[in-house]
Amino acid sequence: MSMDRLTTLEGHDEFLARHIGPSAAQQSEMALAAGYDSVESLIDATVPSNIRLTNPMALDGPQREVNVIARLKAMAAQNRICKNFIGMGYYGTHTPAVIQRNVLENPGWYTAYTPYQAEISQGRLEALLSYQQVIMDLTGMELANASMLDEASAAAEAMTLTQRVNKKNKSVRFIVDSDCHPQTLAVLETRAEPLGIEIVHGNATQLLQKGDAFGVFIQYPGSSGNVSDPSALIESAHAQNTLVVVASDLLALLLLKSPGELGADVVVGNSQRFGVPMGYGGPHAAFFATRDSYKRSTPGRIIGVSVDRDGRPALRMAMQTREQHIRREKATSNICTAQALLAVMAAFYAMYHGPAGLRQIAERVQLLTGALASALRSSGVTVLNSHFVDTLTIASDDQRESILARAEAQGVNLRCDNAETLGVSLDETTTRADLALLIEVITGESLSVDSLDVESGIPDDLYRDVDYLQHPLFNEYHSETEMLRYMRRLESKDIALNRSMIALGSCTMKLNATTEMLPVTWEGFGAIHPFAPIDQAAGYAELLTDLERMLTECTGYDAVSLQPNAGSQGEYAGLLVIKRYHESRGDRDRNICLIPSSAHGTNPASAVLAGMRVVIVECDAQGNVDIADLRKKAEQHSKHLAAIMVTYPSTHGVFEEDIVEVCQIVHEHGGQVYVDGANLNALVGLAAPGKFGADVSHLNLHKTFCIPHGGGGPGMGPIGVGAHLQPFLPSNPVVPVPGLSPDNDVVSATPYGSASILPISWAYIALMGARGLTQASKVAIVSANYIAHRLRDHYGVLYTGSSGTVAHECIIDIRPIKEASGIGEEDIAKRLMDFGFHAPTMSFPVAGTLMIEPTESESLAEIDRFCDALITIREEIREVESGRWSLEDNPLVNAPHTLRDLTGEEWAHAYSRKQAAFAMDSLQQDKYWPPVSRIDNVYGDRNLFCACPSIDSFRESTQDEPSLG
Known part of the structure; x- marks a missing residue:
């Protein structure tokens, strides 16, 4: 037997067949159904010949999953994990294992889509609402959004917000205090220049006395670690009709008076140290908090409390939902996304530890920093900040090279971004042994840490009581059993890719393979x-x-x-x-x-x-x-x-x-x-x-x-x-x-x-190779054309190319149906929830339509099940058109149907309970129950409430539901 047989056997583990849903035979079957004798003939008819590549991509061939993992492990091993005391907005943290495994590594959380369809997103909406509550409590502000991309871009958004809302000061100057992170200053300068904003950088108090400005940006604590009371500066700024943006740190705010109490207009920062690995820069959930009066100018997404059809509490994205798609060039921000998964982790971290546990973490870090400050001063080192939480800046003088040499030898990273000083930041992961190591690195001396004095660090007038996170959500889930079950309850309320197809046009909800995801939580990538x-x-x-x-x-x-x-x-x-x-x-x-x-x-x-x-x-x-x-x-x-x-x-x-x-x-x-x-x-x-x-x-x-x-x-x-x-x-x-x-x-x-998630894309390309990537594109096109073919007799397909084919997505036109029956695209979207599906993209790019994208990863069976659901729904619409069901009472306008609806003693509808819940036989085997009825969007916008309601309201809203899964 030749070695060719071994080559064939080794190729049996090819990833391509695992990523692409339909088999080769099914791909041909789908192309034939769409009117083409082969996949290739359909592709030739669809993709213009004048743009087709004539040569295959110069990529390696598909690699086996075990080989890709081995290669990634070798890369991770090349990253040297040192003791990081750099700070500058990035810190070591301990991700609770229960959160790592059940959220960060759980496809029920990471494969869900943005919660535009709120009824099937109640789990993550509740988690994001809790995140907003964490931020509001710690910053002392009236309003917080559901996260931003990173701290620096959040600062840039804050700058432009203050310019928009400051009606009393038409200056184009924005003051940035000298004690802010350099990366934040750089992003502010980049954002400001095209908009005609003049950045003035230096001592904020002195600059404010010298000239007018629409806003001022300060860091509290400063980038140097210095803690000073900004209230006088804020008061002076307000007297000049200048608004104040404060960048802060969540761990510090567990000990310091909140910026809101001190008068801030906007507060930004990063929630990374609430359980999210550094990951060489991200992803992390930045925060943005402001005054309630600025809510309609706040960028990003805000989760708000509304009610469903039955008057029960229900959550939704409020006001900012896809603002850019409505206001376009008049939009106040181009941000159309968030860092939801990381915000969820930060919220659960706060719940798991609770206010007392978080305070203990912060106090421990602060005590260690106070001990370090005392030890350094006693050894003759000049510590430049007399007040601090977790960061010290020292004058390095003529000892700089010696200190850095000892640090390198001991695997210690200090902040050294200028020639005169060095910085050291402590965090949740810092130990007594680390403290002794730092003292030796900086002073060259060995000291017993147990005998050290501890400086207080925090001024008495800025010391904060535990006046935060008093909501029951942050005080009931400290045992792992309760935390585990709470996260599971929230997960079960949502539809993610691990449950069913998500056919969102333009959003490409394809397989996120487990092999691709594994490296994200490896220390070799996360701890850098x-x-x-x-x-x-x-x-x-x-x-x-x-x-x-x-x-x-x-x-x-x-x-x-x-x-x-x-x-x-x-x-x-x-x-x-x-x-x-x-x-x-x-x-x-x-x-x-x-x-x-x-x-x-x-x-x-x-x-x-x-x-x-x-x-x-x-x-x-x-x-x-x-x-x-x-x-x-x-x-x-x-x-x-x-x-x-x-x-x-x-x-x-x-x-x-x-x-x-x-x-x-x-x-x-x-x-x-x-x-x-x-x-x-x-x-x-x-x-x-x-x-x-x-x-x-x-x-x-x-x-x-x-x-x-x-x-x-x-x-x-x-x-x-x-x-x-x-x-x-x-x-x-x-x-x-x-x-x-x-x-x-x-x-x-x-x-x-967000470097730590880049291994996912590297792994995908390595696993697929040039041939696999090309085939994925072809199957995405074939699948979309198959859906267009199956639905064509029931819904109009709005746009096609000259050959009558579509690309990787198709738009079905609901406008004629609405004109004939009164049933619109939103009714169809909500009815799909009863079938266990997330709706396609609704009313984009054309109002009154649904845009469907199957991707290459969905099997023929799942695609058919989705098409069957839409065809069944079209038959239900015909029942309305015929007059059998009234426009006011039919399965579509009443959708989605909750388990509470179906198990109530009374049923006053013209259609049966079976029609409502089990319109297709396949639903008998695996039924998803929407946790709430249709949500009242208008009520939610008119009565914006973006904090956690009383826990009793949530208990009351679910007490009659024996199962949410």
């Missing part, structure tokens, strides 16, 4: 500080370099930046790169961004943030860019044309055949082409934006490249660019990106954004 010396992150360097190579090959570009940590942030970063490119050529007046009317709402919002003026290009009746209108607008604005932003395949789910011409027209007039990478799942291996004429794209790694959506975040939005744009990619002032100037724009706090 983002500002650690680069020689300690050799494994990360290898992974990041290789991932950049993979992504350039997948997209046809020449370079990639991994810094943007959301798709919207990728858009912003890409447009900034275009802006800097034009400026480098002397074209400072190029500020027009052409955007098709069908574009994602974040596109125009991002363009405005980048300092551009949006001009809308119309679409034709088929949903394609109107070439004639594009020519007209490009010629009209030729001297000022900066870019066009176009999504490909189009937002309407079609491969536009004129995309090459679109690129040529814009280039003829000196503009750059930005191709939104939201729909890259239909392109990889078939066509590449960098090859058919685009200059830059952002890549939604949480869509095409398998980073899970996390119930509303994390995401990643790296950008790919042509060689001419590479010099302008974002860098970082603390740890510059190799090959780039540290003075480049900065869009995230750390050089590589």
Whole structure:
């Protein structure tokens, strides 16, 4: 027997068949049903020939799962885990094992989608509401959102909010105190310049006396660790009609008076040290808290309490839900995501420890810091801050090199971002042994820590009582048994990918394979500080370099930046790169961004943030860019044309055949082409934006490249660019990106954004290889066309290409149905919950429609089950059209149906209980019960309440439900 047989056997473990749902035979069957004799003929008819790749991608072949894990372990092992005392917003923390295993490593939490369909998202909405309560309690503010991308971008959002809401001060100056984190200052400066905001950096008190400003930014405690009372500064600022943003730290706020009590207008920071690993920079849930009067200007998502149809408490996203898709270029922020999974972890961390446990953690850290300060002073070391919580700054003088040499030898990382001082930050993981080690490293002497005096550190007038987290939620789940069961109850309320297909168009809810997810919680990736010396992150360097190579090959570009940590942030970063490119050529007046009317709402919002003026290009009746209108607008604005932003395949789910011409027209007039990478799942291996004429794209790694959506975040939005744009990619002032100037724009706090989730995408590409990635794109297209075929006789398919096919998603038109029956897209969306499905994307990009994307990962059986559900629902609509069921009483307008509805003593409906709950036989085997009835959105917006209600209201809302699973 030859070795060829061994090769065949080794290939049997190929990952491709595990990621792609339909078998090869089923793929052919689906293509045949759609009217094509093979998969290849369907792809040839769908993807324009003038953009097709002629050669396969230069990627390695598919690797076995065991080999990928081995390779990733080898990379993680190259990262040197040292004792990190760097601080600067990133700290060691202990993730409670019950939270790590049952949330961070649990697909029931990490594969859920953003809670736009609130009735089937009550579990994570409750967890996010609890997160908001944590932030409101600790900051002392009236309102908090459900998290932001990172602390630095939250600070930038706070800056622009203060400018928007400050009606009494029209200054363009924003003061940033000198004692703030350097990465935050860099992001503020990047955000300010295109918006015409003047950043003034220095001593905030002195600068406020010298000139007018609409806002001032201070850090409390300061980046140096110094603790001082900011109330006098805040009072002085308010006297000048200047609003105050305070950046703070949750652990410090367990001991210090809250910024709200001291008069702050906005408070931002990072919840990372509440149980979330550092992960070389992220993902972490930043927080944003402000006054209630600013609620309608607050960026991001706010979870609010409303009521359902029966008047029972129910949760939903309030007001900010997809604001960009409504207000577009008038949106106040381009942020359309959050860090939901990490916010959930932080909330559970607070619950698990409770106020007393959290206080003990903070006091222990503070006592250790006080002991360190005392020991250093007694040894003649100059400690520059007399008041502190967990961070000290010391004058290094002529001992600097000796201290750093001892630190290197002992595997200790100190903060050393200037030549005169060194910083040391302690955290939850610091031990007595670490304290002794620090004393030896800094002083060169060995001391017994048990005999040390302890400095108090906190001024008496700033010391805080335990006046926070008194809600029962933070006082009932301290045993692991109760915590475990509480998290399980919340998980069971939601629909995630581990339960059923989530057919969200434009959102690509594909398999997030367990093998891809495993490295996220490895210490070798999680315990690395983002500002650690680069020689300690050799494994990360290898992974990041290789991932950049993979992504350039997948997209046809020449370079990639991994810094943007959301798709919207990728858009912003890409447009900034275009802006800097034009400026480098002397074209400072190029500020027009052409955007098709069908574009994602974040596109125009991002363009405005980048300092551009949006001009809308119309679409034709088929949903394609109107070439004639594009020519007209490009010629009209030729001297000022900066870019066009176009999504490909189009937002309407079609491969536009004129995309090459679109690129040529814009280039003829000196503009750059930005191709939104939201729909890259239909392109990889078939066509590449960098090859058919685009200059830059952002890549939604949480869509095409398998980073899970996390119930509303994390995401990643790296950008790919042509060689001419590479010099302008974002860098970082603390740890510059190799090959780039540290003075480049900065869009995230750390050089590589949410670095710890990048192994997911690396693993996906390695497991699939060039052939697998290409086949995934083909199957995504085949599956969408199969769904369009199955539904065509029941719902109108709104847009198709010239061949009559769709791309990887299809839009079904509900408007004629609503006109004939009164039943709309929302009724269908809610009725799908009774069938155990999350609704497709509703009313985007066209109002009154549903956009369906099956992805390549769904099996034929699941796709058929989904189609059967929609067909059954269409038959129910016909019963309304015929008059058998009234418009006021039918299974659709009453959907979703809870177990409480079905088990009540009375049933006053014209349809049966069986019709309500078990309209398909398959539901008898596995039934999901929506935990609440249809939610009253209007009530929730008119009565915004974003704190945890009385625990009794939750008990009352569920006491009659024997099961929520």
